[in-house]
Every structure is written in C-alpha cells, then in structure tokens.
Amino acid sequence: MEIVKVWSGLTYGDAFMPVEMQLTYGPGLPVFHMVGMVTESTEEAKERVRYALKSIGRSMPQGRVVVAFLPSELTKSGSHFDLAIVYGFVKGSSDRLIVGEVALDGSVRTTQHSLRVIASAYRSGWRKFICPVLPQDVVGVMPEADFFMVEHVQQLLSDSGEKPSPTSSSDVPALDAFEDVQGFGLKQAALTAAAGWHHLLLMGNPGVGKTMVAERMNAVMPELDNSERLDVLCTTGTLSAVRPYRFTSWTSTPAGFFGSAKGVAGEVTLAHDGILVMDEFPQYRKDILEGLRTVMDTNSVISSYGNQRIVWPARFLLVATSNPCPCGFLGHPKKVCKDSPYQVQRYLGRLSGPVADRIDLHYWVKADEPDAKLDKPRDRVLEVWHRQRERWQGTGFSHAGQIPGDRVDELISVSPTVRAALENAVEKHGLSKREKHKIIRISRTIADLEGHVDITVAHLVQALSYRMVLPWLRSLIQ
Amino acid sequence: MSKHFSEDAVASLLVKRGYQILAQNLLLPTGEVDIVALRHTELVFVEVKYRTGFDPAETISKKKLDRLVSSALLYTAGQRSFRIDVFACTPQGCTWYKGVSQGGNCQGMEWVDLW
Incomplete structure (x- = not known):
C-alpha cells in the first residue's frame, strides 16, 4: 500500500513544531479519517479538501482514506493543513513545508495562523515552502526562503504555469502625532x-x-x-x-x-x-x-x-x-x-x-x-x-x-x-x-x-x- | 422502470458471474436483505444502493451494516459462514465492495459496468 508523506507544521507559542502528514487509503466503504489529536478546525479540512479537489476535476481516492498527523500526541488545530492534504492527493510526497487554507472553490488563502507557522518555521531553519500568495513585506522579512506560491490548487498541477507574484504590502497606519x-x-x-x-x-x-x-x-x-x-x-x-x-x-x-x-x-x-x-x-x-x-x-x-x-x-x-x-x-x-x-x-x-x-x-x-x-x-x-x-x-x-x-x-x-x-x-x-x-x-x-x-x-x-x-x-x- | 431495477441488474450480474440467487428482497424481523446469493459453498448477503449525484456508499451507515449482519445470522441460524457485499450504483456504473466487515473495511473493490 502506498503511503504519501507531506510536511506541515504548528506553532507552540512562538516555537515551531514540524508535523509529518502521512496519507494512505485502503479498500472499504468510503470514509475520510484523520488521526493524531485533531481538533474541530483541522478536521473540517475534510469537506474543504473534498470540494477543492472537485473544483479541479479530481475526486478523493475511493475507499478508506486515512491522514495521520505525526507526532500524534500533540493537539493539532488550525485550517492551514488543507493545502498539504490536497498536495498529497494530487501530487504525492514532498519535502517542502506546505501551509495554507483551501476554500471550496479551490482558492488558497492565508490565515494568521499559517503566517505564524511559516515565520516560525523559517526561524527554525526551513527554507522551502509551498504557501498561499503572501504580501511583499512578509516575503521581505524572510529573504532566504524559497516560496512556491499558489493562488488556486490548479497551480499545483501545472509546474510551468505563471507563478503569482507577492501582493503589495499593507499600508502603514498613520500614527497619532x-x-x-x-x-x-x-x-x-x-x-x-x-x-x-x-x-x-x-x-x-x-x-x-x-x-x-x-x-x-x-x-x-x-x-x-x-x-x-x-x-x-x-x-x-x-x-x-x-x-x-x-x-x-x-x-x-x-x-x-x-x-x-x-x-x-x-x-x-x-x-x-x-x-x-x-x-x-x-x-x-x-x-x-x-x-x-x-x-x-x-x-x-x-x-x-x-x-x-x-x-x-x-x-x-x-x-x-x-x-x-x-x-x-x-x-x-x-x-x-x-x-x-x-x-x-x-x-x-x-x-x-x-x-x-x-x-x-x-x-x-x-x-x-x-x-x-x-x-x-x-x-x-x-x-x-x-x-x-x-x-x-x-x-x-x-x-x-x-x-x-x-x-x-x-x-x-x-x-x-x-x-x-x-x-x-x-x-x-x-x-x-x-x-x-x-x-x-x-x-x-x-x-x-x-x-x-x-x-x-x-x-x-x-x-x-x-x-x-x-x-x-x-x-x-x- | 421497476422499483427494484438496480437490484435486478445486480442480480443478473451475479448470475453471470456464476452465483445462484437464493432470495431477493428477503424480509426478516431485523430488516430487508436485498439479495441472498450462493457460489460454491459461499453464502453472500448483498446490499444494493442506487443514488444519483453522489457516492451511494456513503449512505451505508454502521447501523445498516449491523442490521445486515444480524439478518445474516438469523438466516443462517448461526450455522454457516457468510460474506456481506455492497453494491454502490450510480447512473455511470457500480462499485462492488466485497466482504465488508462491520467496521467498514473490505477485502476487495471492483468497478463493474452494470447497465
């Protein structure tokens, strides 16, 4: 049985903890299992991933799909694991750190938590990422990082396609004088x-x-x-x-x-x-x-x-x-x-x-x-x-x-x-x-x-x- | 079209594969069994689901599987071994889940062209 391995992570305070995600499936009536102390916000990835795959004309593998989050003794929360699961289904294993939330229409979004994960991972030595489109100033604070940014899960399939560039930085708020x-x-x-x-x-x-x-x-x-x-x-x-x-x-x-x-x-x-x-x-x-x-x-x-x-x-x-x-x-x-x-x-x-x-x-x-x-x-x-x-x-x-x-x-x-x-x-x-x-x-x-x-x-x-x-x-x- | 058109289609498929149909729409106190079939010495209890639009296998709940098992035990009076199969049919075709356990695992899956 084939096992796909992808990496994502979670933050502990401001520390980073890499999470290995293993995806596999076997024969049986269709179920989508997530194991490894998964909280509500992460478990909801099931529905987001299912419809995101549908948006690019793919479907979930038939049978019993299991996604294991390792180490399994830590509580996983946050919606930033979605993109890693989608990547595992459409592309297979990867040693890049994959972070991002996926919407039902297949668009990839940033959340506050995913930015924290990326930043803390960068600080603990990770350099290669697959992530949503980041603002220019966020990219600027991580000069050594190699970001593969995706706007839509479709872009995971086509390697040659045009890469989206970082969005413009947020405005500097005016301070009271x-x-x-x-x-x-x-x-x-x-x-x-x-x-x-x-x-x-x-x-x-x-x-x-x-x-x-x-x-x-x-x-x-x-x-x-x-x-x-x-x-x-x-x-x-x-x-x-x-x-x-x-x-x-x-x-x-x-x-x-x-x-x-x-x-x-x-x-x-x-x-x-x-x-x-x-x-x-x-x-x-x-x-x-x-x-x-x-x-x-x-x-x-x-x-x-x-x-x-x-x-x-x-x-x-x-x-x-x-x-x-x-x-x-x-x-x-x-x-x-x-x-x-x-x-x-x-x-x-x-x-x-x-x-x-x-x-x-x-x-x-x-x-x-x-x-x-x-x-x-x-x-x-x-x-x-x-x-x-x-x-x-x-x-x-x-x-x-x-x-x-x-x-x-x-x-x-x-x-x-x-x-x-x-x-x-x-x-x-x-x-x-x-x-x-x-x-x-x-x-x-x-x-x-x-x-x-x-x-x-x-x-x-x-x-x-x-x-x-x-x-x-x-x-x-x- | 008959009310049981998908069950009839599955039954004829099973006959083609060398199964002998013992009963169809068998009513038992524990519920209805769509098809009871036999090949060599192997007794098979079949559940057929037909849905358009989404995967019918998702509608097979734990409760349904438990019912099927108790029906099978009742039918065999606990004297024979048996297998439970699920046919998840859509207008495009059908997935045959062979030897489904109560937990939902199965021994094999086969895509069959039913129509």
Whole structure:
C-alpha cells in the first residue's frame, strides 16, 4: 500500500513544531479519517479538501482514506493543513513545508495562523515552502526562503504555469502625532522612557491627558528591524512597520492578559517588542499585577494547561496610567480630595507593589504645563538606542531600562562628583538601594538623550524628579 | 422502470458471474436483505444502493451494516459462514465492495459496468 508523506507544521507559542502528514487509503466503504489529536478546525479540512479537489476535476481516492498527523500526541488545530492534504492527493510526497487554507472553490488563502507557522518555521531553519500568495513585506522579512506560491490548487498541477507574484504590502497606519501632547516636561519624560526602555507610570488628576500620552508613545518608538519583524510575525501572524501597541483595560482576565496554553497569545505577548498600556493601573486584578512580575523579569510568559506547556515571548515597554487616589483629585490645584487618608494609602499601596517596583519613571501629569516643541523626537530616540546598544554590546542588554539592579554599578559608570551628589540625595530623602539604581539608570538615558558622554549633576536632578511623585503624594495626606 | 431495477441488474450480474440467487428482497424481523446469493459453498448477503449525484456508499451507515449482519445470522441460524457485499450504483456504473466487515473495511473493490 502506498503511503504519501507531506510536511506541515504548528506553532507552540512562538516555537515551531514540524508535523509529518502521512496519507494512505485502503479498500472499504468510503470514509475520510484523520488521526493524531485533531481538533474541530483541522478536521473540517475534510469537506474543504473534498470540494477543492472537485473544483479541479479530481475526486478523493475511493475507499478508506486515512491522514495521520505525526507526532500524534500533540493537539493539532488550525485550517492551514488543507493545502498539504490536497498536495498529497494530487501530487504525492514532498519535502517542502506546505501551509495554507483551501476554500471550496479551490482558492488558497492565508490565515494568521499559517503566517505564524511559516515565520516560525523559517526561524527554525526551513527554507522551502509551498504557501498561499503572501504580501511583499512578509516575503521581505524572510529573504532566504524559497516560496512556491499558489493562488488556486490548479497551480499545483501545472509546474510551468505563471507563478503569482507577492501582493503589495499593507499600508502603514498613520500614527497619532506626538506633537499633540501638551507640556514640555511630559514630552521629555515620554521620550526618556522610549529612549531607555524605562517602564513609565503616568499619574495625574482625571482629564489631564494621561491616556492621551500613552496612546501617542508609539509615534516616538523607532521602527522594527527585520529580525524583530520576524519575531512579531511569529507571535501575532500580522506584520506592520510600526511597533505593536496594546491598550489594555483593567477588566482583563489573567488568561486574556497572559495568554492561554491552548495557543492563544495574551496581551503581554501581543505587545512583544512594543508598548503595553495599562490604563488605570491600580484597578487591575491582583493576580494580573502579581503575574506581571515574573513576566517582566524573564521577558517571557509560561502557560501550562494539562499536558501542554507553552512559552511566549513578552518583552514590552510598560506604560501605566493611574489616578492619585480613588476620587482622583489628590494634588489638584483647586479641587479637594474627598478620600480618607486610609483609602489613599491603600490606593497608593498598590503602586508600590512588586510590579510598580519595576517601573523606573514616574511622572505627575499637570493640566497647565508650559509647552515647547521637541525636535525630531523619533530620531533622537533612535540615536540613544544605537548608543546604548553599542555601549552594552556583549552583555545581553541593549537598553538602560533592562539592566537589573545588581549590574547597574558594574555597567554604568558614574563620576565621583555625581556619586557624591547622589549619596547626598539618598541621605536626604532616605532612598533605598533599589531607588538608587533606578536613578542611575534614568540619568544614563537622560545624558544619552542630550548627547553627553558622562552623567552630570543636572541629569541626576532630573532623574531624581522622576522618583519624587509618590513621596510627594504621600506627604499630602499626612 | 421497476422499483427494484438496480437490484435486478445486480442480480443478473451475479448470475453471470456464476452465483445462484437464493432470495431477493428477503424480509426478516431485523430488516430487508436485498439479495441472498450462493457460489460454491459461499453464502453472500448483498446490499444494493442506487443514488444519483453522489457516492451511494456513503449512505451505508454502521447501523445498516449491523442490521445486515444480524439478518445474516438469523438466516443462517448461526450455522454457516457468510460474506456481506455492497453494491454502490450510480447512473455511470457500480462499485462492488466485497466482504465488508462491520467496521467498514473490505477485502476487495471492483468497478463493474452494470447497465
């Protein structure tokens, strides 16, 4: 009995798992069996394949058809196995990776999942593919790949026929202009966060534009480079020149936020290499805030479910916004806060938890801040990125904000005068060692933004001001 | 055209192949058997399906096969071995499934020109 072998694959988090598919048939009443932990979405391939074959005047082999998905112990889901099955029936075995969804009329389509499979397969070394027609920018991030693109299953039969060319790239979405942000200090804080990959907490009374800044941060982030784009394609199945940007709500559930082991990426993963905005930060569920701690330390999420364990990448820039107290008017120049000191203390307490400890920059957003124009913010950020990447080459860190506390003293040099000033401030405000490390990290980025080789006292003072928001709010309720 | 035209056609084909027809449209408490045939010592229970438009073999369910087996056991009183064949007929011709097991596997398939 003849056995046809074709290859397809599935993704595990952003990792790739090749799937060998063996097709065979034997005598018997007609059935179409799929074995190997096949879920609904894959099993439905039966009908799609049957009619796609009909569209090119072929029919299923008569008798008992069996398609085995190996290794059979892993759950297979997704509709991207269709094309491999069709190929096996009309052409026979192949050692190319075949990915694509087939419609009843025989047209071959891309799905988000099939793009993820192709990208992760490319990353793990596969080079030859049979796939649907891909957009130009997707082809662009995989320069070494040899794509045999098909628009219709008919093209599998005729090798000589004209090959379809990649479709045009998707348009670059227009970003909200960063210049809309009012307030020079605010712009500078946002720029510092983006330049040094410092997580940012924006605090302020309701309606001062905290969320608005968070929404516009992406406009100053440099574009993704080719390998980052491949990473984004592996995790989300979508490709865009601008960085991922996820605006999340405090009503999120842990599964939606961190992703599930059933193969659905969470917000932290979708924000990989981009910005994760957490609006109304203290309102988030406790399990999310606690869970975020490990995610930020390891830059990845591990989700386990039954016998499945998936590791998702999650390296994001966190931008959190928060009111200063439950009613929101603490620190307001005119209005009076109606909350009891106990309520405020409890509210602010959530901001000094384990996650908030990992946020370097705090900024108090005011409504009436003087404004000034910043020149070419995006270029300046990119320049800092280059400079910091070069400085810490070989250490595994590319941004100041990513350096853990125990390596700050080793990797960031501080002149004796600045160190004396820092010790002075530590003495005066009673700052902890961790706070000190944060201040050094921020001053390094500020110095880089201004093009200085060494950190000066002025940079230190500015960095210190980014750590004074919470102590100031606490002093208001004494 | 007779109501049982496809069954008649199958019966005459079987006669041509050297089978002896023992019964046609045999009614038993467990259901109807289209044809009971005999060649040498081999007893064959035949189910004939005629459909236009799609493969009639797909309409043979597990339940139908179970019924056929119990009919055969009833007919032979469990004393003889037997075989179950399915003829899936379309206007173009017919597929002969020989020795179908209850699970749907068979020993051989043959394309026969019935008309």
